[in-house]
Amino acid sequence: MKAVVFEDVGRAGIHDRAVPSFDAHDVLVKVAATGICGTDRAILLGEFPARRGVVLGHEAVGAVTAVGAAVASVAPGDRVVINPTYHCDRCRPCRRGMPAHCGAKAGREVGVDRDGTMADFAVVPERFVHRLPAEVPYRRGALVEPLACVLNNLTAARLRWDDRVLVVGAGPIGALCALVLAWRGARVTLAERDPGRLDIARRLLPHAVRVLAAEEAAAAGAPDAVIDTTGALPGDLLGTVTAGGTVVVMGEREAAVAAVPLRALVTRGIRLVGAGPYRPADFELAVELACELPLEGLVTHVLPLERYAEALTLLAATPASEPEGYSAMKILLTTDEGVAP
Template sequence: MKAVVFEDVGRPGIHDRAVPSFAPDEVLVRVAATGICGTDRAILLGEYPARRGVVLGHEAVGAVAGAGAGVGSVAPGDRVVINPTYHCDRCRLCRRGLPAHCGAKAGREVGVDRDGTMADYAVVPERFVHRLPASVSYRRGALVEPLACVLNNLAAARPRWDDRVLVVGAGPIGALCALVLARRGARVTLAERDQGRVALARLLLPRAVRVLTAEEAAGAGRPDVAIDTTGALPGDVLGAMADGGTVVVMGEKEAGVATVPLRSLVTRGIRLVGAGPYRPADFALAVDLARELPLEDLVTHVLPLERYAEALAMLAVAPAAPATGGYSAMKVLLTTDEGVAP
């Protein structure tokens, strides 16, 4: 099979790999589509740690191609979406009800230190595959995993019905946050520095979402809730909050640092939250919500796996990135299935 492999920082490559074998409790998935995530981008830019030689990708849908003897919940031919976030259910954190922070993840994170889904086939334990609802296309289902991330962070933000909500960053995660918030009836503003992404967000998101440049957002009033999907601006966001507000830092950058004025934080009653990875329940909820949310509206490009370099260039990943360094896509899918329409 073909697979996109992390060779080194700034150097992905397509390799020939054997179709992986599977254990009695595992499922072999014929991957139909994999979304390129900000984490994949960060790995290639050296901003997120990953094992060299690992197959990239974790936002995946496909069909069961084989199942171990102990597998009973799915069968060959079933359409599924993969939950790539491992939890053991046995360690202290799992037993305390914190499976998102499982202490046994090392070596088991799909697309990071366990082979991922930018390939023709992927193997995952049975309990990490979910059947896709019949009404959910592969194109829509490929955004279930990022939707689970969003649901987890919105739960941490706890916005009230009358809150003014600011989402920082108009990439796929920021756009998903805004889409879900608008669907709930929230007053949501999406702020972005990159002009290309501002234009895409204005084109793709419903009119209920106010999309502003960073300069416009600075004069748009103090939000009650802010979700920083970039991981780079929590200090700036904290200074712009209304008293009693909440800031959720959702984006992850290995070198991200913020200087926080503690007196202001305390006297103004600002809550700073890191939600961490999503829980299994968040993923199951995302699968269910995919029945009604038009997630596919955020997919701007679908390319065959072999054109991975072109896909990465759309997301400003070197060495194929455009000289401007800007973005020319929102969510990009890599596919091995001609049925996933471009």
Template sequence: MKALILNERRTVSLVDHPKPEASAPTDVVVRVVQTGICGTDRSVLVGKFPAEPGVVMGHEAVGFVDAVGSAVTAHKPGDRVVINPTLYCGSCPSCLRGHWDFCANKAGTEVGLDLDGAFAEFIRLPERFVHTLPEGMDFDRAVGVEPLACALNNIEAGRLEAGETAVIVGGGPVGVVCAMAARHHGARVLLIEPDPYRQELCRKVFAQDGDGRVTVHTPDEAEPARRGDVVIDTVGSLLEQSLGYAAARGRVVIMGYNSKATATVRPLEILQRGLQIIGAGDYNSQLFPKAIELARWLPLERLVTHRFPLERHEEAFAALAASPGTPYSALKVVLVPE
């Protein structure tokens, strides 16, 4: 099969790669229809997040079941499915306490980072990480389910309530999904994005709703009087700015993954303003079915602005400013095996 693998130089190459087989009883092999490029994928290529050279990248995948192992009962060939790439062992102390997102046996199970992922024609995963799509949900909406699970995890960690104000820092795809989910929770949402192109894309996404509960701002336009009860840093490197956007007794959630990010905070300010800084970690896989259900009501397909075949992967990543000197020219990009 064709697959995009990570090179030592932090670039990807399209190669012929062995097709995965349902070799274990619980294996499910999925024929990939499309895979979203995640901010984490971009972070790997620009040096902000680690991954194992030689791995097939990609994890936001939807497709059809191609083959199943002898013990699989929940799926059959031809089923339309979405992949949950946040694996867990189920037997370590954290998993036994239900904290699957803090599984102690993550090494070798990070889909698209150190376990072969979905920028390929086929992907193999254990049955419990493959979920049937609701009838009538198209693949463009379904490809947003995994980012939605991430958003729900951070919104729940921030304990966002109806009537509160949420400030979402970063207007990339996951920021937009966070804004959609926060709006669904009954919050007023300020989405902050410095890039003019992405600002316009974000405004188009929410202009279709017409209720004004999500507004898009530049960092300079974020007025101090309009601070958030919950602030979510979807970029992962803007903690200091995010604290400035928080209201008294606000909760600031660090969401974006950036292994090189550092921040300087003033403990006295946190104390006097009653602020909380929250790290939610990966989502617990118990959230994934909830994200599938919520996706019935959210127009996640609006995120998809570009699609490319695997052969045009350089253009796809360039649209997300993953190449030196290139600006953003897309919101959500999906790669399609052809």
């Protein structure tokens, strides 16, 4: 099979790999589409650690090709979405009801240190595949995993109905946050510094989302809650929220640090929250909500797997392409001609 493999910082390539073997509790999935995530981009830019030689990708949908002898919940031919956040159910965090913080993740993070889904096939333990509802096309289903991330972080924000919410960063996660918030009826503003992403967000998002340049958002009044999808601005954002407000740090950058004004944090009653990975319940809810939310509206490109390099350039995901800026929102890599461009 063909697979997109992380070779080194700034470098990935198409490699020939054997179709992976599977055991009694595994499912072999013919991958139909994989979304390119900010984590994939960060790996290639050297901002997120990953094992060299790993197959990239973790936001995937496809069809079951074969199952192990002990698998009962799915069968060949079933359309499925993959939950790539594995947990063991045996370590202390898992036993305390915190499987998202499983202590046995080493070697099990899909697309990071365990082979991912930018390939023709992927092997997944049975309990991490979910049937994709018939009304959810692959193009939409590929956004279930990032939707689960968003749901987890919005839950951590503890939003009230009258909150004014500022989402910082108009990449796919920021746009998805804004889409979900608007669907819930929240008063939401999306702020972005990059002119290319700003233009794309204005074209793709519903009118209920106010999309502003960063300087315009700063002058628009204090929000009650901020969702920072960049992972680089929490120190700056603490001073922008109202008293009793919340800043959720959603973006992850390995080298990012922030200076936190502790006196303001305490005297103004500000909450600074890191929600971490989503729980299994968030993923299951994301599958359900995908029946209603038009997630595919954020997909700007569907490219065959072999055109991965073009996709990475569109997302400024290599050092050489970064100065060019962004020219896409969500890109899907596909091995299935049935995933419409």
